[in-house]
Amino acid sequence: MSNISRRQFLKGAGVATLAVAAAGVLAGCSAEEVLTKDVKVVFMCNGATVGDQNYLKVAQDKTTVKVSEIPNNYFPVGYKTVSTGELKIAKLPTGEDGVKVMLDEIEVPVDIYYYEVVDGKEVDRMIFEGVTVYASQKTITKKMAEQYAGDTYTVVGDGPFTINWSNNTVRVEAKKN
Secondary structure, eight states: OOOOOHHHHHHHHHHHHHHHHHHHHHTTOOGGGOOEEEEEEEEEETTEEEEEEEEEEEETTOOEEEGGGSOGGGSOTTEEEOOOSEEEOEEOTTSOEEEEEEEEEOEEEEEEEEEEEETTEEEEEEEEEEEEEETTOOEEOHHHHHHHHTTTEEEOSOOOEEEETTTTEEEEEEEEO
């Protein structure tokens, strides 16, 4: 092992840095030369758009976008992705470049708790378990609540009744017939 002076070391490091920079320039690596375009990501389910509309930055000459390139936080909750592989970039009716991602709704079971208010407290009277709803739903209608209550209880209030997704339940006030 030989000793080199500090000056020789800095000279060598400088030459190496210059060589790396020159290689990058010769290879065409310049941030200013990369042309990009915005591509709108449109999520579709049963012919309707769902979720938020977001944009991806892609190279100007790119003609497809892989589903895996779309960030997870772009996908709406309560749906599963049907589209796979590469999606063709096409002109949307708005004139923007875009890709359409096809989705299906996910069905999940919820429990409907029918309760009465007794002395200012909610007292559970009947539970109907495993009612199938779509994960994209936020509420159930009064008609649906009445359907499962049957002839035993009358639903109080006009609804809609909010689904609590932390425990997959819906609470509905009802009075015994």
